[in-house]
Amino acid sequence: MWTLFHKFGSPPWLYRLSGSILRWLLPITVVALVAGSVWGLLFTAPDFRQGNSYRIIYIHVPAAVVALAGYYVMAIAGAVSLIWRMKMADIAMRACAPIGAALTFIALVTGSIWGKPTWGTWWVWDARITSMLILLFLYLGVVALYEAYENKALAAKACAVLSLVGTVNIPIIYKSVDWWYSLHQPASIKFTGGSTIDPSMLYPLLFMILAFYALFTCALLLNMRAEILQREQRTAWVRALAGERGGN
Amino acid sequence: MPASAAGFCFRLVRRQLVLGLRRPVELGNPLLFFAMVVALFPLGLGPAPDTLADFAPGILWIVALLSNLLTSDAVFRSDLEDGSLEQLLLAPQPLYFSALAYVLAHWLLTGLLLGLASPVFALMLGLAPTAIPALALSLLLGTAVLSLIGGIGGALTVGLKRGGMLISLLILPFYMPVLIFGSSAVQAALNGNPAGPYLAILGALLCISIALAPLAIAAGLRISVDT
Numbered sequence: 001m002w003t004l005f006h007k008f009g010s011p012p013w014l015y016r017l018s019g020s021i022l023r024w025l026l027p028i029t030v031v032a033l034v035a036g037s038v039w040g041l042l043f044t045a046p047d048f049r050q051g052n053s054y055r056i057i058y059i060h061v062p063a064a065v066v067a068l069a070g071y072y073v074m075a076i077a078g079a080v081s082l083i084w085r086m087k088m089a090d091i092a093m094r095a096c097a098p099i100g101a102a103l104t105f106i107a108l109v110t111g112s113i114w115g116k117p118t119w120g121t122w123w124v125w126d127a128r129i130t131s132m133l134i135l136l137f138l139y140l141g142v143v144a145l146y147e148a149y150e151n152k153a154l155a156a157k158a159c160a161v162l163s164l165v166g167t168v169n170i171p172i173i174y175k176s177v178d179w180w181y182s183l184h185q186p187a188s189i190k191f192t193g194g195s196t197i198d199p200s201m202l203y204p205l206l207f208m209i210l211a212f213y214a215l216f217t218c219a220l221l222l223n224m225r226a227e228i229l230q231r232e233q234r235t236a237w238v239r240a241l242a243g244e245r246g247g248n
Numbered sequence: 249m250p251a252s253a254a255g256f257c258f259r260l261v262r263r264q265l266v267l268g269l270r271r272p273v274e275l276g277n278p279l280l281f282f283a284m285v286v287a288l289f290p291l292g293l294g295p296a297p298d299t300l301a302d303f304a305p306g307i308l309w310i311v312a313l314l315s316n317l318l319t320s321d322a323v324f325r326s327d328l329e330d331g332s333l334e335q336l337l338l339a340p341q342p343l344y345f346s347a348l349a350y351v352l353a354h355w356l357l358t359g360l361l362l363g364l365a366s367p368v369f370a371l372m373l374g375l376a377p378t379a380i381p382a383l384a385l386s387l388l389l390g391t392a393v394l395s396l397i398g399g400i401g402g403a404l405t406v407g408l409k410r411g412g413m414l415i416s417l418l419i420l421p422f423y424m425p426v427l428i429f430g431s432s433a434v435q436a437a438l439n440g441n442p443a444g445p446y447l448a449i450l451g452a453l454l455c456i457s458i459a460l461a462p463l464a465i466a467a468g469l470r471i472s473v474d475t
Contacts, residue, residue: 082467137421144417148408154471158404161467162418165400168460169422172453176425180432 009086011228012237018221029218032211040204053117056110061205062212064107064132070100070216071135074142075167078160088224090156091231093163094146095223099216101139108132127178134173138166152231256341257349264353278315278358279365285311286369297374304373305383305434311369312362312387312430313394313423319358320398321415323350324406324469333406334473347465348458351399359391375438382437382447389450390430396454396461397422403468407475426453 040058074096081089111129112122123129142159149155232238268275289307293299300307327333336346366387367380375383401419408414433446 134421134424137417141418141421144414145404148405148410148414149475151475154407154474157471158468161400161464161471162404165422165464168456169425172425172456173421176428180428 009088011088011232011235014088015225015228018225022218022221025214025221026218029211029214032207032214036204036208036211040208044201044204053114056114057201058205058208060107060110060114062209063103063110065209066212066216067100067103067107067132067135069213070096070103071138071163071166071170073220074100075163078163081156082160082164088228090153090160091224091227092220093160094156095220095227097139097142097146097159099219099223101136101143103212103216104132104136104139108136127180131174131177134177135170138170142166253341253345256339257345260336260346260349261353261356264350265356268353268357275357275361278319279361281318282311282315282362282365282369285314286372289373301374301376304370304375305379305431305438307373308366308369308375308383309387309390309427309431309434312366312391313427315362316358316391316394316398317416317419317423319354320395320402320419321405321412323354323399323402324472325402328406328472333469337470337473343466343469344462347399347403347462347469351395351462351465354399355392355395359388359395362391363388375434378440379434379437382443383434385447386430386433386443386450389447389454390426393426393450393453393457394423396457396465397426400461400464400468403465403472405472406469407472426450429453 037058041055044055074093077089077093077096080086081093108129111132115124116122142162145162146152146155146159149158229238229241286307289303290300293303324333327336337343339346363384366384370380370383371377397419398415400422401415404418405415429446429449433443433450436446437443
């Protein structure tokens with residue numbers, strides 16, 4: 001177990017491992033995203049009230065689910081880097097932030113596009129929308145803090161502390177926004193009317209959620225590889241790699 | 249023999265208070281800021297007493313939040329510059345309690361004064377007198393939570409040259425629950441409902457932040473002193 005642990009601290013090892021994972025995960029992700037979209041968009045019945053506009057659910061829900069999970073991935077990576085001083089965990093944490101921010105943004109934009117025909121407005125201060133907006137701010141805060149530090153090792157530590165503070169706060173923020181919403185106005189719009197989604201719509205949705213997790217993993221690994229190369233650009237193995245590929 | 253942690257904290261708080269009280273003008277700045285921003289709202293929203301009274305709980309709470317935010321940036325800055333923060337890190341006393349002492353001093357010099365002065369501003373905005381005790385109590389409890397959270401932001405950004413804007417981006421999301429419960433307490437009192445439950449939640453938030461925030465502040469200070 002400890003050998004594996006030490007291997008995770010080794011940039012070249014992780015670079016090669018991620019390369020071999022991506023070689024099969026990337027094609028699978030692309031196929032799954034295309035297949036899931038086609039399944040969801042073409043082969044499911046239209047909703048009896050919302051018609052075809054509900055189909056955006058196949059982008060909206062997976063993006064939101066993975067955006068939330070991404071914050072925990074970031075916080076766990078941050079905790080690992082603080083506790084065991086593992087350099088690769090820093091890189092993973094840093095790589096999570098922009099991907100998570102992008103997914104949160106996609107969830108907000110698709111939600112807004114979906115809201116227009118369904119609720120008749122682009123934006124509602126609904127509890128869930130508000131907490132997703134706050135999640136976006138949390139992600140962007142991590143990115144901003146990382147960029148503000150000149151010394152990237154310290155930047156990673158500071159971001160790790162911030163993302164851990166965020167983990168403690170996310171349930172509080174979520175709960176408080178929930179209460180705030182129920183205080184201010186009655187639930188005139190129910191986001192999900194119970195778990196009444198038909199299995200024929202549910203399966204493509206679950207499939208798309210898995211595809212988005214795979215997409216997140218691919219984006220994370222690609223991002224980490226770029227960061228590893230940049231950090232290790234002066235080392236022998238990166239130079240050798242560049243030489244192999246015909247660079248100078 | 250090193251001083252006990254409690255005695256050390258007490259002296260740390262006293263030192264911060266003495267430093268603060270020696271600059272009475274700086275001490276008044278957050279209150280002045282509060283008064284000025286409160287004066288902006290009638291200019292922006294129109295002077296109709298009804299509108300202002302409706303918005304008063306939210307306005308007062310948001311302004312308190314901003315004034316706390318602006319002072320959080322400076323909690324550790326001068327002590328980092330003159331090297332006393334480094335001495336604090338080297339001291340045998342646990343950094344957890346020292347961090348708590350800094351935050352307590354910060355709250356005594358900002359939040360406490362703001363809470364005590366808030367009834368005046370509330371009357372200027374036409375808030376019903378029945379809601380004023382709830383406002384003052386919620387501000388006293390809530391600004392303590394804000395000072396603790398602000399301390400985290402202050403500790404993480406104190407080593408950076410341009411901390412001001414960054415600290416707001418980092419900690420404003422964490423201020424939101426306090427804003428929700430604080431302004432809800434005032435709103436409840438305004439509508440004739442008991443404000444107690446909201447104050448209790450603010451108290452609970454205060455307990456959890458007293459327990460956890462100093463850990464994050466201590467970690468942040470260790471990082472910042474390294475820069």
